[in-house]
Amino acid sequence: MLKAQLTDGAVSLKTHYVIAQTPGQPLSYRLDNTFVTVNNVQLTDGSTPVIKLPSLRVGEIALSSQPQQVNIADVTIEGLWLHSRFDKNGLALVPLFVPTATESQPAAASADQASSTPQWLVKLAAFHLKAADINVHEQQLSNGVDWRVYPLTVNTGGIDSQLSTPLSYQIALDVSQNHATDSGGNFSSEGTIDLASKQVSGKLTLSKLLLNQFQPYLTHYLNIELPKGQISSTGDFSADTAGHASYKGDIAVSDLEIKDLQQKRPLLKWQQLAIDSVDFDADKKQLLLGNVTLEKPYAKVTINEDRTTNIGELMVKQTASDTTAAATAQPTVASATAPAKTPAEQPLKITVASINFSNGSAYFADNSLTPNFATGIEQLHGKISSLSSVPGTKATVDIAGKIDRYAPMSLKGEINPLLPQPYLDLDLLFKSVELTTVNPYSGTYAGYYIDKGQLTLALNYQLQDNHLKGNNHVVIDQLQLGKPTDSKLATSLPVTLAIALLQDRHGVIDLGLPVSGDLDNPDFSFGGIILSALTNVITKAVTAPFSFLAGLLGSDEELNLVAFDAGSAKLSPSEQDKLQKLAGALSERPKLTLSIEASVNPQQDSQAMAEHKLQRQLLQQSGLDSLPADFSASRIPASGKLTDALLALYQKQFNADPNAEKANAEKVATDDKGNIDQAKLTTLWHIGLYNQLLNAEVISDADLGNLAQRRSQAVKAFLVDNVAVAPERVFLLDSKTKLNKTEAQAQLNLSAN
Incomplete structure (x- = not known):
């Protein structure tokens, strides 16, 4: 079933068992005082060892068919040794342990069969991995670096097959390159993993991770040498599979030294860089750093004889072959499963x-x-x-x-x-x-x-x-x-x-x-x-660019704000005059570019847009060419096409008889003697119907966003079409999806091209 070859190993079993058959009852069985040990296991890839397992102990095991439950007191693995290669195809160990399908393998059970099969409950009280030795030859991102994780220790608390309780853990490891005699850094963590909700949280400590270990990964991109420096960090973290992640702690980078490869002299160094507070929250897309302290920093800048600089020479020039090689170095799975392009996310x-x-x-x-x-x-x-x-x-x-x-x-x-x-x-x-x-x-x-x-x-x-x-x-x-x-x-x-x-x-x-x-x-x-x-x-000019431009024209107007009437994207004559002045100033400053971002007043713009929308419906329903110039709810005639349109829209909108609304109007139109003013009754009735229809109109954020966008476009159109500002100097910012709900206006900003 496996490509890996089992070349050595022994298994031992000690158990006490009871098997009983009661007439009319299913066979029952029970195990207790059971221990399993596996010793001296060796798995190879051909003749090359890839996994060595000196000792695996499982016990004490208690198993009972009634109820269907397995209790395991402890699983302990000691001295695990692993060696593999990590290259463009991924981790070489993986294909060795992927089961190979055979004809003798039973067919998978159907979903119905699986649901009807009694489920066993398996409980493990503790797991221990002691002094594991993980060796990986990495050559996907480098020309070949041997990494060693040793000793690796993992301890966990209890867990069951139903994942009913979170799993507590402790992990500690040292990382180094195989040729190193001392540790290249220590990592430890303890916390809990909730497998059911796929969440993890805990504390971690990174201690004295040597940065010169990463020199092979820098050489391809930077002409620098990193002879020394180490990073440490302690903090609390949490994460889940939905992408939520956070970290709160501190970070220190000490004894850093960066040299240029040509002169082999310090380019940048410091004795200590300490950050007393690091707060990262992926949900909020924020990284909050507290006080950063730099002790004895040093930097060197030189201008060469050809007027290039040592800073400009730090980047390694990439050739076309390098780009192609980098592309082919990516795993083929990644390209096959590459997600479709998505809109740019909010920056950190x-x-x-x-x-x-x-x-x-x-x-x-x-x-x-x-x-x-x-x-x-x-x-x-x-x-x-x-x-x-x-x-x-x-x-x-x-x-x-x-x-x-x-x-x-x-x-x-x-x-x-x-x-x-x-x-x-x-x-x-x-x-x-x-x-x-x-x-x-x-x-x-x-x-x-x-x-x-x-x-x-x-x-x-x-x-x-x-x-x-x-x-x-x-x-x-x-x-x-x-x-x-x-x-x-x-x-x-x-x-x-x-x-x-x-x-x-x-x-x-x-x-x-x-x-x-x-x-x-x-x-x-x-x-x-x-x-x-x-x-x-x-x-x-720097702090108030529009005031500076206005001063050139002998004006004190706010040229950066263009006002609009409620619900409208049409420029008034006064605002056109303001833009005319701004265009004159821009002609005197040809390196300035202009960006436009419009906003809305939700209450005023929504009300005006709702009324415009209702009036268009009345016009369409009535079949008239246009509404009266002085049209309002109080000026709707007692009869005619416009009145019929109002009644029809009310009937359609509320599925109710509009005549039923007359009762409310009659109370107001009736005087103390009980006489009804028919003209007043009709006017009040029409106003009531109109206002109910108006209140039923829904103006969404999308509608407001479209209005903001039209306002931005109106400003650019006037500047480009009417006063001949070059279109490449005027930029429209996103006024639609990032809706600004402050005022019915367009705000202008200047930048240099």
Whole structure:
């Protein structure tokens, strides 16, 4: 039945049994004081051992036919040894133990037979797996890595065949690579498994898992060496087969060091990274991290002679053959059972309370200059607070250190790198840096070396559409130029004259110096003198872009909001005028793109839509070409097609005689003397019928979503068709499925293309 070959093993049985036959009764039997042992089992794949089992003990066993029950006190497995291969076809052990069908095998019992067969109850009081040794040669994701799990210990509590109670367990194991003499990490867990509801919960501890064991898996993708580092974690978890999962605990990564493969020098390292709180919830799609502490972090950034960077060289360039090989490495079952494409799921929400740095350092070198430039940042400390992937949130940054031991530096501002379009607004300040240390830059781009001077540099960086742009405020004190250079990259501007013009009577130059382009390939550009008011203009443009655009037009309107009448997607003349102004501003800012997201007012829009819907039904039922311009429930005539349509709709909607509703109206139309005002009666009767029909109209979220979508489309149509804004600059956001129920309006947002 099995491809695996049983080449060794012995079984022993000790039992006390009773078999009795009572006339007229079925045969009864009972076992007690029963023990089964299996020793020295060996299973092979050909001549290669794959499983060795020194000892399997089952006992004490008690079995009774009346009732049909088996009680097992204990199952103990000691010294299990397993060896297999894991490659593109999966685990090699599996095919060896898949039963092979034979003609002698009895046919499967039908469902009716199975339901009529008495069911036995089997109870196991405890299970123990001791000192198991699992060896796997993994070559699906690598060129071949031998993994060993030893010792593996598993203990469980009681369980029965009806799965009536949850199963308690304890598991502990060490993992390592086979060539290692010491453990590569320890994992332990204890908890309960509810097999009936397919749920598991418990505590787990991961201790000192060595990260260098995963170097073979990194080499194919990254040009880095991971010589040391270890990760530990302790926490509580729960999960089930429906995809619900959660984990609460802590994580620490200590003694990490990452080197580049070329120079074999540290690229990134730290003494300790500790996260005091990790809260993951798959149902809520959120990962909440508490305080993250980094002790003695270090990072290195270099620019090479060809102006590439060491960061840009970390990724291994993938060839077409690599892509093909990766595709064929996937198990064939996966491709055969690949699920159909589904809509994109809600992204994971990530929140970090704080990231704290202490005793950090960094190194920067630019080898594209002659002479080469290098500097270090030391005594780096600070904090990043409230980092989150929730749109609209911003993390505060406050980091400080010293350049070349003496010059203070600080980094402050707001960032959010976790959004699909990352946000960044940072102020970087270098104070009183000796300019003689940046002589390589001065000589290369200014054409002169510097004999004396100090630099205070305030940089504001903004990330727009994944492209970094900077505006710099430079203060140079007591600058004195030295000898000129013969750099081919030096500016053609008269530098000495420029310094004379810019330097005030106190020997201070205060100017703005815009920088644009790829920051991995810096290029000197001189923007002239920038008035101090420019800072305020830039701040306003970043924090309130529509107010900035309105200011260009001499207007104070809110150009980012377009209002609509209740239930309508038609632009009013005043809103068209507002969009006309916005289009004018966009023509002056050709790199801006516009996104539109419309919303609804559920109460007002639903009421208006319901009335429009009822009026269309009245018009269709009456056969008229149009309703009166001043149509309302109180203006429905006493008789005629419109009246007949109202009565017919009421009869159809409520399956009731509309004349029965006159009684309520008569009470109001009757005066104190008992006289009935027939005109008033008719009007009140029609109003009552109309209002009942109106209240019966159902406006769903889908209807409101369609209205929101039409409003977005109306705004784009006007901008594109009426005021000639390029259609590729106007984007419609999903206003239908992600319905915003705030106001009857469209909200506009700007971004850079």
